[in-house]
Amino acid sequence: MNRTTSNILDRPLGRSGGRSSEGSVVSLSAFAYIYSELVQYHQSRAASISELERRLESAGYGVGLKVLEMVAYRAKETKRETRLMSILHFVSSSVWKSLFGKSADSLERSIDHADEFMIVDYEPITSTFVSVPSDLGQLSADAYLSGIIAGVLDGAGFTARVTAHSVKVEEGEVSGAAGGGGVFTVPGMPPRKDKAVFLVKFSPEVLSRDAALER
Amino acid sequence: MSSPILFVIVGKNEPLFEAELDTHPGAQGNDLSTRQNYFVLHSALDLVEKSAWTTTNMYLRVVDKVNHQQVSTFITAGNVKFMLLHGGKGEEVIKSFFNDVYGYYVKVRCIPSLRMLLSLRSKELTNLLACDNIAVNESIL
DSSP, X not given: OOOOOOOTTTSOOOOOOOXXXXXXXXXXXXXXXXXXXXXXXXXXXXXXXXXXXXXHHHHHHHHHHHHHHHHHHHHTOOBXXXXXXXXXXXXXXXXXXHHHSSOOSEEEEOSSOTTEEEEEESSOHHHHTOOOOGGGTTOOTTHHHHXXXXXXXXXXXXXXXXXXXXXXXXXXXXXXXXXXXXXXXXXTSXXXXXXXXXXXXXXXXXXXXXXXXXX | OOOOEEEEEEOSSSEEEEEEEXXXXXXXXXXXXXXXXXXXXXXXXXXXXXXXXXXXXXXXXXXXXXXXXXXXXXXXXXXXXEEEEEOSOOHHHHHHHHHHHHHHHHXXXXXXXXXXXSXXXXXXXXXXXXXXXXXXXXXXX
8 A cells, every 4th residue: 555655844734723623622631641641750750849840841841942933833924022021922822822722811010020920820721630749839730831931932032930830819819711711610620729820030131132122 | 157045044052954055056166155155144143133133023134245145034933043145136035935944944843853952954854945945046046
């Protein structure tokens, strides 16, 4: 049987997968299984909590670099981001949409520090099915996502240190925000008690360059 | 005498891909002019860096002019620079060439086993770019 091997460079890149389009969509459970294996793999090799977090972050970093190029290419606009606010908007909306099907729930700027920003997600898929035992303390399984964010920002030229934190959801805080925030609410499971906050801290040269461009 | 075309993809710190195309396959570009071409192209990198932050366009047009040659650049979202050293005609062709290369680059980039800083030494990419180069070459010169 003769099968013509197609050159990888000739094959189309695949359409950006929304839930309704025919783009490739992966089931949440498949992702959850693979991700739990990934975490266990690194857990067995890491000697400490911070090392585990670093491993997860570097696992996500490569993904971030690729996602940056893919999302920008698919947007078909041949435009890149050069300003801080625009790259943050790019991350919290375009990148989030292509990865999770919805925009990030909020993008905030820290009051105390001019170089810190926060991206909030109420239902990050990396920690939906993960429970952190008490002896691992402050570890957030979303370190993988913070690696992705760091990869996107670093690839675009905005070096930043991104860390993931679990913050308790306040009473009365609306978690099903407008715009499909409840996409990943798993039926039958109680609503999550914490949201994931990704703290993005830019390096000083990024801020000074952005300030110079402002003028 | 027409100038050879030099195409380089430059990543964050080092060149990822290089291809040189001569109009006359028989004529051997001598070593000196080749090295000179490379030097011209890489020295234009400073100018590229400078202008990269002033515009959100990916296509940067002509960045530098040396003697009778010009350097055109295209920057991707990941700050990877495609640079072309050429004779100076056919801007539309160059633009479409860059767009084609951009498509190939994104596809190669998404290969999971390719590490970020490794040279893009793909046989297929080289062949494809050679074909593209020939097409561009014929229309420019």
